[in-house]
Amino acid sequence: MSDQEASGMVFARILAVVRRIPRGRVATYGQVARLAGLPRHARHVGYALHGQPPGSPLPWYRVINARGAISLRGMDGAGETQRLRLETEGVAFGAGGRIPLERFQWRPTVAQRATLAARIRGLDPRRKLG
Numbered sequence: 001m002s003d004q005e006a007s008g009m010v011f012a013r014i015l016a017v018v019r020r021i022p023r024g025r026v027a028t029y030g031q032v033a034r035l036a037g038l039p040r041h042a043r044h045v046g047y048a049l050h051g052q053p054p055g056s057p058l059p060w061y062r063v064i065n066a067r068g069a070i071s072l073r074g075m076d077g078a079g080e081t082q083r084l085r086l087e088t089e090g091v092a093f094g095a096g097g098r099i100p101l102e103r104f105q106w107r108p109t110v111a112q113r114a115t116l117a118a119r120i121r122g123l124d125p126r127r128k129l130g
Contacts, residue, residue, distance in 0.1 A: 011048040013037060013120045018049070020116055021062040024089045025106035026099055028066045035108070037120060046071070061085040062106075068098040 013036040021027050027035075029042035038044060049060045061082040065071045072079040083093065091104050108116065 010036075010038065010041075010044055011051065014045050014048040015052075015058060016120055017116060018045075018058055018060065018063060020108070020112070021059055021106050023059075024091060024104070026062050026064050026068075026086065026091060026101070026104050027106045028101075029063060029071075030066055031105075032063055035113070035116060037117070064099060068094075068101045070097070 014032060017027075017032045017035045021032075029045040030040075032045045033039060033041045036045075045063060049058075049063060052058055052060060070079045070082050072082055083097075086099070087093070091099055094100050
């Protein structure tokens with residue numbers, strides 16, 4: 001398998017998780033990486049999201065940093081777009097522009113995690129997930 005093919009599988013796993021983040025909820029880069037079976041690879045989440053074409057239906061804006069803040073800065077208004085999309089879904093911002101994770105962070109149920117793990121295993125059958 002080439003590096004490009006392996007990278008594509010990693011990105012597919014990440015995007016499968018991001019697609020599952022429900023409306024009105026957020027997930028951190030690290031959380032998405034863990035759910036994709038890629039612990040300690042939060043940067044890969046950023047790379048995967050950055051590589052999406054404009055107009056993609058992927059809810060990229062539901063992914064934020066571990067402090068509950070938007071990480072996009074000075075990228076053609078992407079940070080403002082992200083905030084507006086989240087506010088439209090009912091996500092509130094508190095002091096310092098941070099989202100209270102205790103209220104808005106996605107916490108998938110055990111059943112949701114199992115379904116997600118099965119879907120991701122289907123993308124790369126050689127990789128086992130919990």
